[in-house]
Amino acid sequence: MDSPIEHYLQRIHAEISDLKDGKPYSSIPAMANVxxxxxxxxxxxxxxxxxEVGDTREEFSIQSISKPFTYGLALADRGMDDVDAKVDVEPSGDSFNEISLAEGTGRPANAMINAGALTAxxxxxxSGGNSRFKRILNTYSAFAGRQLSVSERIYQSELKYGHRNHALAYLLRSFDIIESDPTPVIEDYFRQCSVMVTxxxxxxMAATLANSGRNPLSNEQVLDIAPVERVLSVMxxxxxxxxxxxxxxxVGMPAKSGVGGGTIAVxxxxxxxxxxxxxxxxHGSSVRGVAVSQRLSHDLELHFVRAGRTGRSALRAAYDIGTTPSGIxxxxxxxxxxxANAHRARVLELNGDLLFAGAEAMVRELSSLQDDVELVVLDLRSVDEVSGVALRMFAEAAQMLTDSGRALAMVDTVGDVAADLTRNGHxxxxxxxxxxxxxxxxxxxxxxxxxxxxxxERILPADSPALAPLGQEAAxxxxxxxxxxxxxDGDVIRRIGQRFSGVYFISSGYVQTLMPGPDGQRVKLNRLGAGMTFGEMALGDDKRQETTVKADGEVQVWRLPAEEIARMEADEPRLAMAFWRALTQDAYTRVEQYLRETAVRVQD
Structure with missing residues (x-):
């Protein structure tokens, strides 16, 4: 099944493609003909x-998007205090190439403007036989998850025409912010700006920052969390x-733009x-890059104020119904x-706050369903908050499931999500x-x-599966x-604390079993239907009823009274023993089903 997120990005790409404002960067001749x-x-x-959608594999120079990654490497090499002594963390309010140096000290305002980037x-x-630039390139490559390279043509053009950066470097040297010959620094800075990326x-690279400095595909810890925290703050x-x-x-996300046309947000x-x-x-930022970021932030609720409550992983578990049968x-x-057919029905358990990330995980799981999955159940019992973007993604997912011939159901105790989908035609x-x-x-x-x-819908006691081991005559x-x-509906059949009164065989309808939870609220244990039994937990003993049993709709039951069971034990021990065995076998079957369900929980 196609992903609603892919469809959404395709729609946004088509709409924003019509935006024709702005011009490519032309100060560097090698970049002018893009x-x-x-x-x-x-x-x-x-x-x-x-x-991904559009020209996502087209290479271009990274330019100023290199700055946060070099800054992070400098922090890792030198530590916070040493770097802070050379470059501040304050917004300059100036454009990227302004001469924003502190009066008297010459310290650049931050590492994102050119002066601060040269300093970083x-x-x-x-280190380790690698030059400064080799380490910078290797760090970028580790963030990207593949080996990156430098465009010699763009580098030479930067070196020849980057007069302002030459001037900035020498000015920084005059204040001892750059402590040695600035020429190698200028060359390495132009090389890092000339690294080719897609x-x-x-x-x-942005996802690695989002993942606390660990590349999510290679699993390499490229940068520790302390430098990542500082980098994202300055971004x-x-x-x-x-x-x-x-x-x-x-937009409300840490970001960086580059005159090569790239924009990242984290x-x-x-x-x-x-x-x-x-x-x-x-401002030197991509016109469409800004428009896309604003649109996604609004539509997908990505602004840090809305997306701050990430909570636990929203997709708690996914399994087929053979793992947790109904108990019927x-x-x-x-x-x-x-x-044999349990794999055709999948249950997805969700929990926590369903913001964009949680809804994306759900949509991704739905999009990857095997072709033979026909029924999908979304279990929302442990979900706290459902954002507007999650509701929209629910609607798109419901439509796509319908279009692919699948049926959707929900476990929604509050009912808000199901009601919203129904109101909106799903x-x-x-x-x-x-x-x-x-x-x-x-x-x-x-x-x-x-x-x-x-x-x-109606099963007489003699035909009850629980009594099948006895044979038809005994049953x-x-x-x-x-x-x-x-x-x-709603009648209490047995109340917790009552003494054993017999074994009940459900002939038609359903009953609900309940017991007190830790907070005093009643917890629903299970729903029993035709052919099932209840009341036997106190069989043959003087124990009291451990659960409350209520009618869930109109229900008809047959009761084998406690007095009759006692008489059988005294006068017909063989029949009583056969009855005990049949109920024990039935109970074992149900316990086995509960253990399967518990196993799923333990694995999570």
Whole structure:
């Protein structure tokens, strides 16, 4: 199934392609003839999943997007105090190439403007037989997850025409901010700006920052968390130069632009965004890069104020219904058919806050479903907050499931998500418990692949699966000793604390078993239907009822009274023993089902 996120990015790419403002950077001749129509968008999650559209594999020079990565390497080499002594962390309010040096000390305002970037480059050490620039290039490559290279043509053009940067370097040397010959620093700075990248590379570099400095694909810890924290902080306040305030207000993510046409933005713990489009605005940022970032921040609720509560991983577990069967007793043939077809129904458990990252994880799981999956259950019982973007992604996912011939159901105890989908033209079945949703899946699979095996709505005690081991004659004998009882929806059949009154056989309808939770609230344990039993937990003992049993709709049961069971034990011990064995076998089957469900929880 196609991803709604890919469809969304394709739509945004098509719309913003019509934006023709700005011009490519022309101060460096080697960069002047770039195609202004090149346009690519890449969204990479903090665990390395990539969505891309457009010219995402087209190489261009990294330019000023190199600055935060060199700054991070300098921090790792020298430590915070030494770097802070040479370059400040304050917004300059100036454009990228302004001479923003502190009066008296000559210290640059921050590492994102050219003066601060030259200083950061000078602070990187050669090490282990690698020159300063070799270490810078290797660091960029580790962030990108592939070996990057330098354009000699762009480097020579930078070296020849970058007069202002030459002047800045010598001015910094005059204040001893750069402590040695500035020429090698200038050369290494121009080389780092001439490193060739793609939008995909930049997205992975941004995702590595989002992932606390660990490349999500190679798993290499490229930069420790302390330098990452500082880098992202300075990107947030200074990365977009004299447009930083407007950017933080409208986009709300640490970012960096480059005159090569690239733009990156980072939402820590969630995503890295990269856009490539050469035409620039008056601030030296890509016109389309800014537009895309603003649009995605608004539509996907990526602003740090909205996306701050990342919580736990939203996709808690994904499994087929064979792992956690409903608990409804089926015939052996029906149970075998369900085991063989359980993979056709998948349950996705979600929890925490469903913001963009959580909704993306859900959509990704749905998009990767095997072709033979026909039924999908989204379990929302542990979800706290559902954002607007998550609701929109639910709607798109529901439509795509429908278009691919799949059916969607939800375990939604509050019902808000299901109600929102229904209001917006995507009606979806909603259940109060997972067991009920799985029961629906089982019934659907039986209807599709074994209609003759569907359990009847009414099962007389003699035909109950629980009594099948006794044989028909003994089962009918026991049924003749039972009394028929009927209950309306909500009636309490057995209350916790009551003494054992007999074993109940459900003939039609459903009952709900409940018990007190840690906070005093009643917790729903399971839902029992036709052919199932309850009340036997205190069988043959003087124990009291451990759960409350309520009618879930109209229900008809047959009760084998406690007095009759006691009489059988005294007068017909063989029948009593056979009855005990049958119920024990039935209970064991249910315990085995509960253990399967528990195993899923433990694995999480």
């Amino acid at each position: 195609d202004p129509n090149r346009f690519g968008i890449v969204l990479a999650t903090a665990d390395g999943y990539v969505y 480059t000078s602070l990187v050490r050669g 939008a995909l590379d930049l997205a992975m 947030a306040t200074c990365g977009m130069y004299d447009d930083a305030g407007a950017w933080m207000s409208s 939402l820590p713990g969630q995503i890295g965004l990269a856009v490539y489009s050469p035409p620039l605005d008056a 007793r089926r015939s052996e043939d029906a149970a075998a058919l369900l085991r 009606p979806v079945l909603a259940f109060g418990t997972r067991s009920a949703a799985v029961e629906w899946c089982e019934d659907e699979l039986l209807r599709r692949y074994g209609a003759d095996l569907i359990q009847p 009918e004998d026991l049924a003749g000793r039972m009394e028929e009882l009927s209950y309306a």
